[in-house]
Amino acid sequence: MDEVEVVCPACHDPIYIPAEEYDELVEGDVMECENCGAEFEFLSLDPLEVVVVEGGEEAFFVDCPRCETPIEVEEEGEPVTCPECGYTFSPDWSEIGEEEEV
Ligand SMILES: [Zn+2]
Ligand SMILES: [Zn+2]
Structure with missing residues (x-):
């Protein structure tokens, strides 16, 4: 049986x-x-075009500023420590909060 590969946008x-x-x-x-x-x-x-509508139950996603993971x-x-490149950073929480309120 054939399978179609979809890449998770998250x-x-x-x-x-x-x-x-x-x-x-x-x-x-x-x-x-x-x-x-x-x-x-x-x-x-x-x-094929997909977009994230919900980042899991209580979690959300931020992009690593170094490798964009x-x-x-x-x-x-x-x-937050990036699992890909090991870079540790503090996301701009106020900005994330604003996005959720809109
Ligand atoms: Zn995923
Ligand atoms: Zn990274």
Whole structure:
């Protein structure tokens, strides 16, 4: 059975969807990433375009300022260490808070 590879927009890990399941997807469908728990929506199927709608239950994502890897953050106010390059930084929490309020 063929599988369609979809790259999670949050963690950039590939997710494999059975072709028969993929055929039944419609624009606006939401899927949960098995790797990071983020939910993403299919904006378009041809070309394939996905966008994160929910970064997991209580977590959200910030991009590493050095290598731009999205990092899952569970605790607001704590410094974050990038699992890819080891860079530790403090995200701009006030900015993240503003985005959530809008
Ligand atoms: Zn993911
Ligand atoms: Zn990094």
